[in-house]
Amino acid sequence: MKDSFLSRLYVIAISLSLVAGLAEIQLIRFQISPSFHKVSHWADEQFTYDKLNLTPTRGNIYDRYGRLLAGNEEVYQVGALLQFVRNPQTIVETLSPLIKDPKQLEYVKKAASTEYKEGTQVYANLVNFVSPNVISVLQDIKRNYELENPEGKNPSKPSLRGMVWYPQMKRSYPENDLAANIIGIYPYEELEEAKGHYGIEEYYNDLLTGNSEKLKMPVVPFMIQDVPELPTGASLVLTIDREIQAMLERKLDEEVKKNEAASGTIIIMDPRNGEIIAMATQPRINLNTYYLYEEELKSEIPFNRAISQFYEPGSVFKPLTMAAAIDLGKVTPDTIFNDPGIFQYMGATIYNWNRRGYGKQTMTECLQHSLNVCLSWVATEIGAEDFYRYLEAFGIGRKTNIDLGGEDTYPLRTPEDTYHPDDSYNWYPAYLVVNSFGQAVSVTPIQMATAISAIANNGKMMKPHVLKAIIDHEQQYDIDPQVLGVPISEQTARTLTEMLAVSLEKEASSALVPGYRIAGKTGTAEIPSPEGYTSNQTNASFVGWGPIDDPHFLIYIWIEKPTSSPWGSVVAAPIFHDIVVELVKLLDIPPDEIRHTLMVQG
Amino acid sequence: MGLFKKKKTPIDTLKQAYQQTPWRAQLQSIAHILLPLITLGIMSLLYLNISAQAATAGMQIRNLQRKEEEISRQIANLRTQLAWNTSYSNMHKRAAALGYGYPDSGTLIYIVVPGYQGRKTAIIAPPPSLNVVTSSRYNPKFQESLWDKLFDNLLIKNDRGS
Numbered sequence: 202m203k204d205s206f207l208s209r210l211y212v213i214a215i216s217l218s219l220v221a222g223l224a225e226i227q228l229i230r231f232q233i234s235p236s237f238h239k240v241s242h243w244a245d246e247q248f249t250y251d252k253l254n255l256t257p258t259r260g261n262i263y264d265r266y267g268r269l270l271a272g273n274e275e276v277y278q279v280g281a282l283l284q285f286v287r288n289p290q291t292i293v294e295t296l297s298p299l300i301k302d303p304k305q306l307e308y309v310k311k312a313a314s315t316e317y318k319e320g321t322q323v324y325a326n327l328v329n330f331v332s333p334n335v336i337s338v339l340q341d342i343k344r345n346y347e348l349e350n351p352e353g354k355n356p357s358k359p360s361l362r363g364m365v366w367y368p369q370m371k372r373s374y375p376e377n378d379l380a381a382n383i384i385g386i387y388p389y390e391e392l393e394e395a396k397g398h399y400g401i402e403e404y405y406n407d408l409l410t411g412n413s414e415k416l417k418m419p420v421v422p423f424m425i426q427d428v429p430e431l432p433t434g435a436s437l438v439l440t441i442d443r444e445i446q447a448m449l450e451r452k453l454d455e456e457v458k459k460n461e462a463a464s465g466t467i468i469i470m471d472p473r474n475g476e477i478i479a480m481a482t483q484p485r486i487n488l489n490t491y492y493l494y495e496e497e498l499k500s501e502i503p504f505n506r507a508i509s510q511f512y513e514p515g516s517v518f519k520p521l522t523m524a525a526a527i528d529l530g531k532v533t534p535d536t537i538f539n540d541p542g543i544f545q546y547m548g549a550t551i552y553n554w555n556r557r558g559y560g561k562q563t564m565t566e567c568l569q570h571s572l573n574v575c576l577s578w579v580a581t582e583i584g585a586e587d588f589y590r591y592l593e594a595f596g597i598g599r600k601t602n603i604d605l606g607g608e609d610t611y612p613l614r615t616p617e618d619t620y621h622p623d624d625s626y627n628w629y630p631a632y633l634v635v636n637s638f639g640q641a642v643s644v645t646p647i648q649m650a651t652a653i654s655a656i657a658n659n660g661k662m663m664k665p666h667v668l669k670a671i672i673d674h675e676q677q678y679d680i681d682p683q684v685l686g687v688p689i690s691e692q693t694a695r696t697l698t699e700m701l702a703v704s705l706e707k708e709a710s711s712a713l714v715p716g717y718r719i720a721g722k723t724g725t726a727e728i729p730s731p732e733g734y735t736s737n738q739t740n741a742s743f744v745g746w747g748p749i750d751d752p753h754f755l756i757y758i759w760i761e762k763p764t765s766s767p768w769g770s771v772v773a774a775p776i777f778h779d780i781v782v783e784l785v786k787l788l789d790i791p792p793d794e795i796r797h798t799l800m801v802q803g
Numbered sequence: 804m805g806l807f808k809k810k811k812t813p814i815d816t817l818k819q820a821y822q823q824t825p826w827r828a829q830l831q832s833i834a835h836i837l838l839p840l841i842t843l844g845i846m847s848l849l850y851l852n853i854s855a856q857a858a859t860a861g862m863q864i865r866n867l868q869r870k871e872e873e874i875s876r877q878i879a880n881l882r883t884q885l886a887w888n889t890s891y892s893n894m895h896k897r898a899a900a901l902g903y904g905y906p907d908s909g910t911l912i913y914i915v916v917p918g919y920q921g922r923k924t925a926i927i928a929p930p931p932s933l934n935v936v937t938s939s940r941y942n943p944k945f946q947e948s949l950w951d952k953l954f955d956n957l958l959i960k961n962d963r964g965s
Contacts, residue, residue, distance in 0.1 A: 207829045214836040221840065258879055267925030269886035275876045368876055375886035422861035433879075438925050447891045669924060677928040716908075782908060789921065791913040802915050 257411035260434035283317035286363030287353025403606025440476035460763035472654035474682035475663030515726025518639030525591035549631035569704035580637035594688035595652035611643035650757035712774035716792030721745025723769035743773035
C-alpha cells in the first residue's frame with residue numbers, strides 16, 4: 202500500500218520536474234532564439250502597446266490686459282463604431298439636420314453604411330464640431346431607441362447603436378471680428394492639417410500649436426508608463442488694447458462711410474517701444490465663420506492693409522526729407538527758401554499742391570504749407586546719395602519685420618537701380634525731387650508709422666511688434682522691445698517735432714486737440730495710373746503724435762480714395778483729432794498743463 | 804593502520820537499527836524535489852498578487868489621466884465661455900443698459916494717488932524661475948519589479964541592519 206502511494210508520488214514529482222524542466226528549456230530558447238525575438242516584438246507591437254498621438258490644445262491669445270481674443274471650446278466628433286452599427290439609416294436621419302453640405306451628407310450615408318470587416322476599418326468619422334447641447338439631445342434619442350429596441354436586434358425599428366462621440370477642441374474667437382486683421386485665421390475645420398494664416402495665427406503658428414508627441418502606451422494595465430504632462434501650445438499676450446481697438450475700428454468704419462472712401466487703415470503705436478496698441482483696417486471678417494469669406498480671402502485685397510498694401514504716401518513723407526536735411530546740417534528751421542511755385546530738375550517740373558508760389562518761406566513754413574517745391578529744393582541740397590542713405594536708415598523699401606504674417610514691401614529705387622529689366626524698378630535722377638514729397642515711392646502704413654516714430658522717439662526707431670509676452674510651461678516671458686536703428690540724432694528729432702507742432706498750430710489744423718501739444722503732418726497723394734497722375738482719386742493721410750514732450754502714442758491714418766474731399770487736411774486730420782480725444786481718456790493721459798502739475802506734485 | 808583492522812562491534816549493529824524506514828527516506832527525497840516547486844508556487848502567488856495590485860493602480864492612473872484631460876478641456880471651455888460673456892460688445896451693451904458711458908473730456912478730474920503706478924498689463928503666469936524641477940508624475944514604486952522590491956526592501960535593509 203505504502204509502496205504504491207510512494208511510487209505515485211514519485212511519478213507526480215518526476216512529471217512536475219519534467220514539466221518545469223521543459224518550461225525552463227523553452228524559456229532559455231525564447232531568450233536566445235532570434236525568431237522568438239521577432240515574434241515577441243510583433244506581439245508587443247500588436248497586443249501590448251497602443252500608439253498614441255498626443256496633440257496639444259492650441260494656445261490662447263490675450264490682449265494686453267489679459268482679455269481673451271482667441272481660445273478653444275469643447276465640441277464633439279460624432280462617429281460610428283462599425284462593428285456595432287445595427288441601423289445605419291437611423292444614424293443618417295438623426296445626423297442629417299446637422300449637415301448642410303449635400304456632399305457631406307452623401308459621405309455620411311456611405312460611411313455609416315460601411316460594412317465592418319475584421320482587421321480593416323472599425324471607425325468612421327461622421328460629423329465634426331457638434332456642440333455639447335446637440336450631443337445631449339443625441340444622447341437622449343439614443344437612450345430612447347435603446348429602450349424600444351434593445352441592442353438594435355430588430356432591424357425594422359430605429360437604433361443608434363454604434364453611434365459614438367468623442368470630445369475635440371475648436372478654435373473660438375469671443376470678439377468675433379474685433380482685431381481680426383491682427384489675429385489672423387485658424388481654419389480649425391482642417392483638423393490635423395490646420396495651421397494659422399495671416400496675423401498672429403500665422404506668425405506664431407509653431408508656438409501656438411506646441412509640439413505633438415507620438416507615444417507607445419502599454420495596453421496592459423500593470424505596465425505603468427509615465428505619460429508626459431502634455432503642455433498646451435504657448436499662449437500669447439498681445440500689446441493690443443481691446444478697448445482702444447474697438448474704438449479705432451468703430452471710428453474707422455464711420456469715417457470710411459462718411460467720406461465714401463474705398464477703405465481705410467489706422468495704426469496706433471507707442472513710439473517709445475514700438476508696441477502696436479491698435480491697428481484697424483478694412484475689410485474685417487468674423488474669425489469664427491472664416492469659411493464664409495473664402496472668395497474674399499482669395500481676392501487681391503490684402504488681409505491686413507496696414508502691413509501688406511503699399512501705396513504712394515504723399516506729403517506725410519516730407520518729415521523724412523526734412524529730417525535728413527536737418528540732420529546733415531543742410532537747413533535749419535529758420536532757413537529761408539524763396540518759393541517761386543515751380544521747380545525744375547532733371548526733366549521733372551514740380552508744382553505746389555495749389556500751383557501757387559509762396560515767396561520767402563522758412564523750413565517750418567514749408568512744412569506748414571506742405572510745399573512740394575520747397576521740399577524738392579531741400580532734396581537737391583541733401584544730394585541723392587545722402588537722401589537715399591537716410592531713407593534706407595528709416596527703413597523705407599525694407600520690411601519692418603513686424604510679428605504679423607503677411608507683411609509686404611515695395612523696393613526703394615535708389616541711384617544704384619538703373620539696369621533692371623523691368624523699368625518700373627529703375628531709378629531716374631528726377632526721382633530725387635519727386636521722392637522728397639512722397640511720390641514715386643511706395644510704402645506700407647506700418648513702414649511709414651515706424652519711420653516717423655523715430656522722429657517722435659528722439660531719433661530712436663523701435664521695431665513695431667504686437668507680442669508683449671509668451672506664456673509657456675506656465676511661465677510668462679516678457680518680450681523686450683528692440684531698436685531697429687537710430688536714423689537721426691536726438692537733436693534733429695526734437696527740432697523737427699517742434700517744427701511740426703508749430704506748423705500745425707499756425708495752420709490751426711483740425712487735428713489739434715485742446716490741452717495737448719501734438720506734432721503731425723497731413724498728406725494728400727495722387728494715385729498713379731499707367732498713364733501717370735491723371736486720376737482725380739487720392740490717398741488722404743495724417744501722421745501725428747503726442748504729447749510731444751513725452752509721446753505716448755503715434756497715430757497713422759490712411760483713408761483710401763475718399764470722395765467727400767481729396768485732401769488729407771480735410772479728411773484725415775479731423776479723424777486724428779477725434780481719435781486723440783478718445784485715446785487720451787483710455788490711456789489715462791491728462792492734458793499737458795495738468796500732467797505737468799501732477800508731475801511736480803510727484 | 805591496516806595491521807590493526809577494527810572488528811565490527813555491537814554498536815555498529817545498533818546503528819543499523821536507527822536507519823529510516825524506506826518509505827520515510829523516499830518521502831524525504833520527494834520532499835526535496837517538491838520543496839523548490841512549492842517555493843516557486845508561493846513566489847508565483849506573490850507575483851500574481853503584486854501584479855494584481857499594480858494593475859488596479861494602473862487602471863486608477865488611467866482613469867485619473869482621462870479625468871485630467873476632461874478637466875483641462877472643461878477649463879479651456881469655461882475660460883472661453885467667460886470671454887464670450889465678457890466680450891467687448893457684451894460688456895458695452897451691459898454698461899450702456901446700466902447707464903454707464905464714456906466721460907466727456909471736460910468732466911474728467913485727475914488726481915495724484917500715492918503709489919499708483921498706472922494700469923498694469925496682464926500677468927497671466929509667474930515669471931520664469933531658475934528652480935524648475937522636472938520629475939516623473941508617478942511614484943517610482945509603481946514601476947518597481949518584484950526583484951527590485953525584494954532587493955530594496957530585504958537585502959538593502961539587512962545590509963543597513965548589519
